[in-house]
Amino acid sequence: MIIEDSYLDENNEIFKRLENKEEWITLSKYAYRFWTAEKDPSNVWEELIKYMWGDIIGNPDVAGFEYWGNVYDDKYERYWCPGWHQDKDEKLAETKGETICPKVSTVYYGSCDNLEGGFLEIALPEYNRAHNDDSNLTERIFPMKNRIVIFDPFRWHRVTPITNGIRYSFQVNIWEKPPSDAWTTYKDYDKYHVVEDRIEPNKPVKES
Numbered sequence: 001m002i003i004e005d006s007y008l009d010e011n012n013e014i015f016k017r018l019e020n021k022e023e024w025i026t027l028s029k030y031a032y033r034f035w036t037a038e039k040d041p042s043n044v045w046e047e048l049i050k051y052m053w054g055d056i057i058g059n060p061d062v063a064g065f066e067y068w069g070n071v072y073d074d075k076y077e078r079y080w081c082p083g084w085h086q087d088k089d090e091k092l093a094e095t096k097g098e099t100i101c102p103k104v105s106t107v108y109y110g111s112c113d114n115l116e117g118g119f120l121e122i123a124l125p126e127y128n129r130a131h132n133d134d135s136n137l138t139e140r141i142f143p144m145k146n147r148i149v150i151f152d153p154f155r156w157h158r159v160t161p162i163t164n165g166i167r168y169s170f171q172v173n174i175w176e177k178p179p180s181d182a183w184t185t186y187k188d189y190d191k192y193h194v195v196e197d198r199i200e201p202n203k204p205v206k207e208s
């Protein structure tokens with residue numbers, strides 16, 4: 001695992017564009033997207049991927065980048081934090097019970113303020129399993145603005161429940177072969193407007 005703080009220089013154009021929270025809100029409305037990097041970046045997220053992973057674009061064992069955003073912010077949306085899971089080809093797991101993971105997972109944190117909860121917890125490899133509530137067997141990473149975390153998506157991980165504050169995160173998975181539904185999801189991504197589904201059931205969104 002790699003953790004790097006102050007990842008983007010504050011004068012970097014991408015950093016400046018990521019100050020625009022509306023971009024994050026828009027990103028978080030889609031389940032995920034898949035970018036092969038065959039075309040130039042079409043948005044700030046693909047620009048960020050190119051910045052992060054430009055060195056491996058074009059490698060024969062890199063089919064593309066699956067990416068999505070999560071936003072926890074009282075003003076916009078609350079989301080249900082993902083419980084213990086591996087990042088995987090979800091459709092394949094659902095239809096055939098097979099687990100194929102991407103090669104690498106990356107998280108980049110935007111604004112994170114007054115946060116209570118929202119840790120990224122990653123089970124130690126030797127205790128890699130679905131239910132790992134023993135904090136002694138878990139690596140725990142606090143989200144900080146402009147921090148990047150690179151880890152093995154085969155390792156079980158989760159986000160701990162958030163009770164206060166804001167947390168903007170951007171995720172990228174690198175795939176050797178595209179996951180089963182990468183293309184469908186990309187083409188039909190308007191169907192994946194899932195904000196309503198992700199509102200925490202017991203905490204209604206505040207009216208503005």
Ligand SMILES: [Fe+2]
Binds near residue numbers: 082085086087157
């Ligand atoms: Fe994950």
